[in-house]
Amino acid sequence: MCRRVVLTLSVLLVVAGLAVPQASTARADSALVAARSAVFGADNVDQTTGAVRDDRVLFSWFGVSSFAVAMAGKVFLTDAWVPNAYRGHVPTTRAQIAAIKPSHILIGHGHFDHAADAVDIARASGARLVGSASHCAFFHRSAPRVACDVVAAAGARPGSTRPYRGIPGIAVTAMSNIHSTLKAPEGEHPPLLPIPPSDRLVTNPPHADELGRLAGHLDDPEGGAVLYAFEVGGRRIVWNDSVGPVSQVPGGRAILATLRDLGPVDLHVGSIQGFNEITNGLGDPLRYIDALRPKVFVPNHHDDWFPVIATPAVNRERAFFDALATIDARPEVRYLRDPQDYLRPDRVTLELR
Template structure:
């Protein structure tokens, strides 16, 4: 018998029309992506359900994102892909993996962090290098028959000296919005969870590309200063198939000095048809801002690209686009 909680969770994340009400199977002819805060997404690709990052934002607020780890685990994802190990990306990985049986994918340190969260529980984890792996290292494997995955080691966002010249971008310095702390004040349990995970190590940073038939989905939860510190990684990204959909981080430390130059470098290398910004919502209201603050800077940055190379932007805005079925739905080409 199918788990009624799994059917309900999948219908809430992916839409009632996309999930069989009896079996809980998700339609196989689409790629469905559902955002649940920061850089965390639930994905159904060819009917295979998996997670990109594993943290429901809370601690500075409570209830800002309308779900929790138990409901995310009820999706019964086959896998959890960790971009890096900081709390705002992996703080729920161990719990969700334990409750769902999902296989965690990430560096050795990401696996260690997830296991530390659920001491005594046995978690399956596929290690993709470690914190000592070199930027540009590549890992290829299959998640399911026909669903191939490539992971590429890259860099976390970091502040670099102000870049001058024709390629310089204007700084992006949105004002913090404390209004959401007042509207969604943090509960004691959520604040404690944040405090326990606040100092989790980065453990290395991975970008993932997923390919099913001719469809290509690429995701990363940080955009590092590759142009300045590891330009060869951009060469590696250029060897990957062009992305149909690219979900990439835009908020980062270098925005205060060099604007969105770093995210643009990823977009130029990955050549997407559709770009979806992430890691840009008000998940930590003391230092972050709502996604609306990035709309104009992002379009101004894209104006620096040749018109024929600019992707369509699917802007996600908190809180309207959390768990929004159909917001990110893409048809798969019929398989030959």
């Protein structure tokens, strides 16, 4: 009798013990489903498990060059900063981006408008950071326990490449890129002078809390620049957050040669803003597009991401299409506009073969 009671109690305790992790898992799945549905769209997310559909590529923009990406069901980020100096300008937060549980955060370069939230999101989500040796060294100084994989060695030559095998099922190639730089006028493209800032300075003034948080990141080092190419499901995709003056610097020809080798691509998600536009217009991004020969081009780094130094995407739209008309092989363009195209993965969707 005593033994039966003990066995019965033991079984009840085991069952009770098993029930707790199941409830915890259910709550975790619910949070994952909610976060991923908000970022990738409910139609693209399994409402029980939170898995993102594996038959397509999705890029969901959350400002500047930062995208939540799902490729063949794998979820990761390219860059990591939610630019909400204007309160609520981007309809998401660092916490929500972390809650989608990205496996990796691929860093193009280390300036605050690309990586200010990288460590916080990595800590909260468990994601691995990926970038140059300089990026990883910088991140480790502030967060020693955050994992960071080096894909561009210190002193890597512009245009040199390295494979990255950290994301199962996706072939990733990292190319050592160069940051935008102001150069003397060549006369090939008209200057794109700074455009007056948006009226958000008046209608939605920057809030002090966010500006104060960013103050500690304004001097974050570039740490080199990296361009990422992906092959998955019969598709070739390139993302970059900086366009260097490849026609005007040593190493520029090597970059163009590598870009031609990487192309033609199905999708190119590329920066169209840089310091050199003040003297040479949009010539730099056009050279990247021309070398990669994409079927579809999606611009980034062209939104109203910071007071005074940025402007809404619509204010440079005409200049971009006028410049694009000067190259022979023009891609289909899915021009993203802020804020209406933030968290709109339907705007950048590619079916896998």
